[in-house]
Amino acid sequence: MKKFRYDTSGTWYKGNTHAHSTLSDGGLSPQELGAMYEKAGFDFLFRTDHWISSNEPETNDPNRLLWINGIEIDGPDPDGSNYHVVCLGNFTGLTREMGLKAGIESALRQNGLIILAHPHWMGNTLDDAIKYPFHGVEVYNHVCRWSNGKSDGAFVWDSMLIQGRNVLGFASDDTHGGNCWHGGWIVVNAKSRTVDEIMSAIRAGNYYSSCGPDFHKIEFDGQQVHVETSPVSAIRLVGPRGEGKRLGNCENNTITHGTFEIPPNWSYARLEIEDEPGRRAWSNTLLV
Ligand SMILES: [Zn+2]
Ligand SMILES: [Zn+2]
Secondary structure: OOOEOOOOOOEEEEEEOOEOOOOOOOOOOHHHHHHHHHHOOOOEEEEOOEOOOOOOOOOOOOOOOEEEEEEEEEEEOOOOOEEEEEEEOOOOOOOHHHOHHHHHHHHHHOOOEEEEOOHHHHOOOHHHHHHOOOOEEEEEEHHHHHHHOOOEOHHHHHHHHHOOOOOEEEEEOOEOOOOOOOOOEEEEEEOOOOHHHHHHHHHHOOEEEEOOOOEEEEEEOOOEEEEEEEEEOEEEEEOOOOOEEEEOOOOOOOEEEEEEEOOOOOOOOEEEEEOOOOOEEEEEEOEO
């Protein structure tokens, strides 16, 4: 029997899971990066420099940005498939010399959460996506949007979901400097803003990804899912293949709540909302 994934009775915390500093190929120092996100009202930030594990001390000052550790590893695997993989967690001993496959294995042994980064931009195939036990995939990557438009991972995500993989979606900035950021983020629902609470909410998928609109509530009464959102043009329940339900129309009417029955014959269902400028937000799959 599947269980409802969400518990949105805690507090929403906004953060970015993918950012680079001058320690790899970013243009801002970690301090400058942190100050930029803090000023924009972000609650937490992962620094994910290429092959450089971040090692930020945990600070629990409620007025300051919460740093959480991570790394991005990249390169070809032994079959010649090229990957970028964002790993969330604390890591030691990950080096470019060990190569991508050994890097993934080491990150998993260290209890890391591994995310297939920007699969569209990488040219990853579905075979690439299911070759390793990724916990998540980037449904949106803001830097890739601006670099060549190849920012969207929803096709790969849905292809993984239809194969029965419990994979999370992540919208991220992948910031490399100060001029292309705050375009994709996640909003986590957690009891408090500590590294442990935020990480366990992310692992549980108790968050949504967004490029603009917000989910305020995602609740289930055993039969129907009830959603409250910021003003949007559409609220969609997205199922496998062509399955889907939609509230809202194409005539600029805004809605802020909706109720759906989740068809028992759908192998998965996730929510998607879209605002008037066309910016989307995505829930994770609702039942796990
Ligand atoms: Zn990358
Ligand atoms: Zn990156």
